[in-house]
Amino acid sequence: MSMTEKTVAILLAPRGTEDPEFAKPHAALKEAGVKVVVVGLEPGEGETVNNDLDPARTYAIDKTIDEVSADNFDLLIVPGGTVGADKFRGEEKVVGLAKAVADQGKPIAAICHAPWLLVEAELVSGRTLTSYPSLKTDIQNAGGQWVDREVVEDGGLITSRNPDDIPAFNAAILRALSA
Secondary structure, three states: OOHHHOEEEEEEOOEEEEHHHHHHHHHHHHHOOOEEEEEEOOOOEEEEEEOOOEEEEEEEOOEEHHHOOHHHOOEEEEOOOHHHHHHHHOOHHHHHHHHHHHHOOOOEEEEOOOHHHHHHOOOOOOOEEOOOHHHHHHHHHOOOEEOOOOOEEEOOEEEEOOHHHHHHHHHHHHHHHHO
């Protein structure tokens, strides 16, 4: 299956998703010819932020979490941003989507604070991950091993620490889609 036949979901919170962690993977996938579906908690638009507090840009939501299933996608991307990531892990339907994607053996890519969703979905036990450093204890308490590296790929999970790691994060996503 070529990249043009792949479909990726990227989550976008109503407000609080870190702009580069959403926009740069989105752009890299589009450039590779991948169909990207922006999935939000509610219809309309999501507003990204820079450094968790400063408003950045708004993006259109393609589908709400109620309108999608794991069957629709080849990979799920969860951008960071403290507020956005916290919203995702608190939404039962988002947690359910992450579990379903993993159950189908499809990759999940999570950056910065986004591994909180992986913890909530009980996907980290026995796996090695990275994240924003403040999540280290959460990952360890959930049975995962935390390491300080720009990207970690383990058992279908792709994780990175922060916006500086986006080139490695995007490369890992594209590798996973090529497999």
